[in-house]
Amino acid sequence: MSLAVEAVDVVKVFGEIRALDGLSFSVKLGEIFGLIGPNGAGKTTALRIASTLLLPTSGTVKIFDLDVVHKAAEIRKVIAYLPEEAGAYRNLSGWEYLEFMARFNSKNKSEIHEMVKEAAHISGLGERLKDKAKTYSKGMKRRLLVARALMTKPKLAILDEPGSGLDVLHAYHVREIIKRYVKEQGVTVLLSSHNMLEVEYLCDQVALLNKGEVVAKGEPQELKEKFESVNLEEVFAKVVGLA
Amino acid sequence: MLKGFVNILVKEIKELVRDPKILLGMIIVPLIMFPVLGTLMSYSIQSAREQAEKATIVVVNNDRGNWSEFFTEYLNSSMKVSVINNTNLDSDTVLKLLSDYNTTQLIEIPNGFSANITEYKNGNTKINATVNFYGVFSGGGIFQEVGSAIIDNLVNNVNREIAPNAVYTFKSTIIKGEIQKNVDPSTLSTLMLSQAIAMPITIMVLLTYSMSIAATSVAMEKEEKTLETLLTLPMDRFAILMGKLSGSILVAAVGAVAYMVGFNYYMGSFTSSIGATLDLVSLGLVPSVFGYLLLGISLFVTLLSALALAVIMSAFSEDVRGAQSLVGNITPIIIIPALVLMYVDVNALPLAIKILMYALPFSHPIIAAKAVTMGDYLTVIFGIVYVAIFTLVIMYAASRLFATEKILTAKLKFRWLRKRTKKPHEEELQ
Numbered sequence: 001m002s003l004a005v006e007a008v009d010v011v012k013v014f015g016e017i018r019a020l021d022g023l024s025f026s027v028k029l030g031e032i033f034g035l036i037g038p039n040g041a042g043k044t045t046a047l048r049i050a051s052t053l054l055l056p057t058s059g060t061v062k063i064f065d066l067d068v069v070h071k072a073a074e075i076r077k078v079i080a081y082l083p084e085e086a087g088a089y090r091n092l093s094g095w096e097y098l099e100f101m102a103r104f105n106s107k108n109k110s111e112i113h114e115m116v117k118e119a120a121h122i123s124g125l126g127e128r129l130k131d132k133a134k135t136y137s138k139g140m141k142r143r144l145l146v147a148r149a150l151m152t153k154p155k156l157a158i159l160d161e162p163g164s165g166l167d168v169l170h171a172y173h174v175r176e177i178i179k180r181y182v183k184e185q186g187v188t189v190l191l192s193s194h195n196m197l198e199v200e201y202l203c204d205q206v207a208l209l210n211k212g213e214v215v216a217k218g219e220p221q222e223l224k225e226k227f228e229s230v231n232l233e234e235v236f237a238k239v240v241g242l243a
Numbered sequence: 244m245l246k247g248f249v250n251i252l253v254k255e256i257k258e259l260v261r262d263p264k265i266l267l268g269m270i271i272v273p274l275i276m277f278p279v280l281g282t283l284m285s286y287s288i289q290s291a292r293e294q295a296e297k298a299t300i301v302v303v304n305n306d307r308g309n310w311s312e313f314f315t316e317y318l319n320s321s322m323k324v325s326v327i328n329n330t331n332l333d334s335d336t337v338l339k340l341l342s343d344y345n346t347t348q349l350i351e352i353p354n355g356f357s358a359n360i361t362e363y364k365n366g367n368t369k370i371n372a373t374v375n376f377y378g379v380f381s382g383g384g385i386f387q388e389v390g391s392a393i394i395d396n397l398v399n400n401v402n403r404e405i406a407p408n409a410v411y412t413f414k415s416t417i418i419k420g421e422i423q424k425n426v427d428p429s430t431l432s433t434l435m436l437s438q439a440i441a442m443p444i445t446i447m448v449l450l451t452y453s454m455s456i457a458a459t460s461v462a463m464e465k466e467e468k469t470l471e472t473l474l475t476l477p478m479d480r481f482a483i484l485m486g487k488l489s490g491s492i493l494v495a496a497v498g499a500v501a502y503m504v505g506f507n508y509y510m511g512s513f514t515s516s517i518g519a520t521l522d523l524v525s526l527g528l529v530p531s532v533f534g535y536l537l538l539g540i541s542l543f544v545t546l547l548s549a550l551a552l553a554v555i556m557s558a559f560s561e562d563v564r565g566a567q568s569l570v571g572n573i574t575p576i577i578i579i580p581a582l583v584l585m586y587v588d589v590n591a592l593p594l595a596i597k598i599l600m601y602a603l604p605f606s607h608p609i610i611a612a613k614a615v616t617m618g619d620y621l622t623v624i625f626g627i628v629y630v631a632i633f634t635l636v637i638m639y640a641a642s643r644l645f646a647t648e649k650i651l652t653a654k655l656k657f658r659w660l661r662k663r664t665k666k667p668h669e670e671e672l673q
Contacts, residue, residue: 014652051475054648073477081475087467104476 003062004029004156004188005050010059012045012212019045021212022059027156027205032182032189034199036232037209043192044084044160046209050190051081051158063156080154082145084161084192087133094129094136094144095120098151105152115151122177123147139170146174150181159191163198175202196232208236215239267572276575283583283596290593299323300394301340301349303330308357310372314410315352317401322393334422337377341417347379348394363409371411374398378428379417391429418528419618435528435616441509442612443581446542449498450549450577450605454570457491457550458557462566465557471651484554484645488638491550499542503535506612534615537623541611544627548604548634549577555641559653580606588613604630 005027012020020042027033035043048054049061052072061068063075088097095116102115120129123143133141142162149157162178163171179202182189193199199206200220207217216223216239220232229235260266302324304311318324325344330336332351341349352374359372378391391414398412416426464470473483530538552573557566580603583592589600589610600606607626614622644650 048471048651053471053474053651076475077477079475081472083468083471085468086472087469089469090467101472101476104478 005190006062008060011057013057019212023213025207025214027190029188030186031204032202034203034206035192035209036196036199036206041209042212043209047158047160047192078155080149080157082149082159084164086145090134093132101148119147119151122150139166142166146177153185156188161193200232210240280579287587287592287596299325299346301344302326303351304328305354306352306356310357310360311352349377351375360409364406373411373413376412376414380428380431440585443585443609446608447577447581453546454549454553457553458566458570459563461554461557462560462563466562480645481642484641499539503539528616530615538611538615541623541627542608544630545608548630551634551637558644558650576603577605584609604633
């Protein structure tokens with residue numbers, strides 16, 4: 001097993017909207033893989049299928065060789081999903097929220113405590129973890145949630161727009177967390193972003209999505225050279241014929 | 244004029260009118276609800292009144308004098324009268340006669356009635372002619388009051404013909420098969436009616452408030468996307484639903500207990516304040532412990548059904564505001580039975596409306612509150628079973644919804660509200 005994610009010819013239809021239209025990509029073990037593209041390209045739908053929230057209309061998606069349709073319960077044991085612009089429970093403290101989430105992964109009290117300590121370290125929120133989540137800024141909330149997703153040491157972390165809406169400093173902090181954690185723990189990451197500069201810094205491999213299909217994929221450097229562009233934004237513009 | 248006011252106003256109107264949920268909840272529902280409610284109420288009250296007026300009254304004439312004949316004829320001109328002569332009336336005979344003639348009202352004209360009137364007319368105003376009225380009390384409502392009021396009216400008219408205050412009515416009420424002397428069915432009905440108004444209002448508030456809490460709880464999870472996170476965790480999805488419902492059940496249970504304590508206090512306050520004239524405890528019109536227990540269960544299962552319905556409905560909305568609007572749309576099926584049953588006893592309703600009341604799960608605790616007072620436990624148990632089955636069906640549907648992606652993708656579509664012709668530039672954009 002050398003692939004963490006394998007999506008083949010995936011189609012997802014919502015009523016009259018074809019959100020994914022023959023999407024194919026694969027993510028190797030220990031890799032940070034970015035799905036990039038404009039709003040409405042199908043990034044979130046692809047991540048939701050990979051995280052067993054949605055079912056593909058046709059095509060197959062396998063996570064560590066487990067089919068998302070038939071082996072969803074087993075997949076949920078090895079993944080962690082971070083939705084875009086998600087919140088925490090407003091009236092729980094950061095610490096209580098982390099404990100609540102950790103209890104789904106272990107019944108052992110010391111293991112739960114270890115996970116929460118790990119999340120406290122990852123988030124860097126310190127004493128503020130004792131405060132209720134409703135008092136957190138957007139950046140603090142995002143750091144808490146990224147820490148929650150990584151504290152269980154999942155085999156695959158699926159992160160939807162991890163740096164969405166964050167200021168420069170918080171976005172930098174979140175990127176550093178992800179990069180460091182992958183290196184230290186060997187976690188595979190599948191993320192989405194419409195911030196192509198962020199992706200360029202973070203990802204080993206990227207797939208450019210437009211209208212529900214992959215229009216280009218490869219290493220960021222490789223794509224820039226191939227399309228003679230200075231950054232991935234320019235690559236994207238050239239691929240979809242805007243430049 | 245305030246600068247910018249018109250511009251803001253036009254924008255607000257456009258936003259509100261184009262939101263199908265607001266259009267449905269604020270305009271269409273009230274437009275339908277109030278005419279339906281009005282029709283139901285007037286039809287029910289009219290029907291109850293007609294029934295009362297058509298009802299037979301048994302007259303036991305133990306006097307056989309001129310004035311008793313006059314009195315009987317007078318009654319006969321206004322309502323259906325069955326006259327029985329010379330029957331000694333004890334409690335059992337009264338009950339048997341009412342049962343034999345299938346009626347709820349009986350008047351006895353005692354021996355000496357005509358002689359007393361003659362005395363009275365001759366100037367001895369210390370002597371009254373008395374008639375004894377017996378009315379069966381069957382749980383308050385307009386029907387009972389109308390029956391008693393008609394008798395009062397007739398006696399007044401008789402007095403006008405003969406002499407002022409010549410005839411006096413001694414009233415007794417039959418409660419659960421026992422004759423309670425000197426208890427006016429009309430006063431009792433009025434007293435029970437005032438209680439009948441408080442119960443539906445409390446139940447209405449409790450139901451709408453709990454539904455709002457449950458809907459907000461689910462919608463908040465959707466809005467904050469914490470539900471998405473939960474659905475990807477290694478856990479049973481049914482546990483999310485059961486956890487939500489159990490939390491709401493606790494709220495409902497506390498609500499039901501608080502209601503019962505309040506209701507008990509309310510009943511107690513009536514008993515003590517009117518104790519001098521009517522003691523509800525000695526009349527047997529305060530629910531027994533078993534009655535309270537059944538009422539509590541009835542309220543609990545109804546709250547549970549409302550909560551399950553709120554959970555399933557809020558799954559079709561994307562945020563708290565949407566969930567509140569959706570749940571608000573079912574308020575009429577809580578308000579209509581509450582208002583109808585507030586004024587009219589369910590048994591006095593026309594058959595079609597009676598079936599409708601029994602079919603609506605939210606009317607059952609209101610029916611139960613009256614039924615336990617009258618010791619009619621079977622009706623309450625039927626209601627509990629019916630609402631429990633309704634709740635199970637709703638919970639099964641909710642569990643199916645949580646098991647699939649529909650919990651995230653389900654939306655109520657209001658296409659029929661959005662049908663309009665596309666403008667040329669909109670077609671170009673597609």
